[in-house]
Amino acid sequence: MVERERLSALMDGEFEEGESAGHWKRVGSDSELMDCWHVYHLIGDVMRGDRPVSADFASRVREALEGEPTVLAPRRQTSRTLKRVRLYALSAAATVAGVAVVGWLAVQNGPLGDSVGGARLADANAPVPTQTAAVVPVADQQVDDPEVDDYLRVHQEYSPTAVMHGVASYVRTVSTGR
């Protein structure tokens, strides 16, 4: 009963493509299912106004087919296979394009890059010195207030701008005039 219900859905095209392959084999080898296939189609045809043919028509065709050499055509690619191949091809093309772009950028930005690339790189780095300039230490700025000068002189060793932080207090700069 379950098999016949499946056959009924299969003949209406209401079966998943993957499921149908096994079912076709069963229909081909099961005379009861074959009979159902015939009768179900007869019902549909009669409902649509088609006229039945001789009962022995199918068997006559079958006998004639038995005398025919078996057809063995090269397997064609189904639409699903074609879609899969197309998907892989597109993925591969996208990967190659991505690698090419990354490679091209690497060559352009490298030490062997041409002058145009070099100039572009320089342009790209242009803002960096500006940012450095923006954080000029307070101590380097010109401040004319004598009180501030005294304060800075006394606290110089705690200044974060000292190159050797924490060592400055032990270093004494000596200058000699010649």
Next chain:
Amino acid sequence: MSDREVDQQLVERAQQGDKRAFELLVAKYQRKLGRLLSRFIRDPAEVEDVAQEAFIKAYRALPSFRGESAFYTWLYRIGINTAKNYLVAMGRRAPTTTEFDSEEAEGFEDGDQLRDVNTPEAELMTKEIATTVNETMQALPEELRTAITLREIEGLSYEDIATIMNCPIGTVRSRIFRARETIAERLRPLLGTSKDKRW
């Protein structure tokens, strides 16, 4: 999977040497092809001979079928060419291409002239089958009758039928199956394999 994809699967199986798959296509299209051929061949016996020849030609030509058109369109074209050759060989006038085209053949009306030349036994059997199908249809519970009518007459998908009938697709599938089984039970005693029986 559409109806065309069902045919395509059967064709592919037949192309790989599965003759049973081709027999399923014969069972599916034998009456439609017969109806097509009866448009210009009056004798039902001749119609069946030409239909059989068309099926065999189609089987031989399967390796060349690429699935660019629907199987039935391709089969109908073979049927029409076979019928034309048959009529020429019999010294009768073959219909011109403009008179008959396989594409428009799908929607043509039943050949009324066929009824006049059927044998009385065959005609009686044909009527009995049609009456049985119609009577059983009328006796079906309404939900089964509606489901199978929407499928067989309107050609709707299960999804569309489920929407119209406001029920799950699984219920549609079950209703159509039960309708077919009920009609098939009433039909089977009428169906035989002798030459006078119809199928």
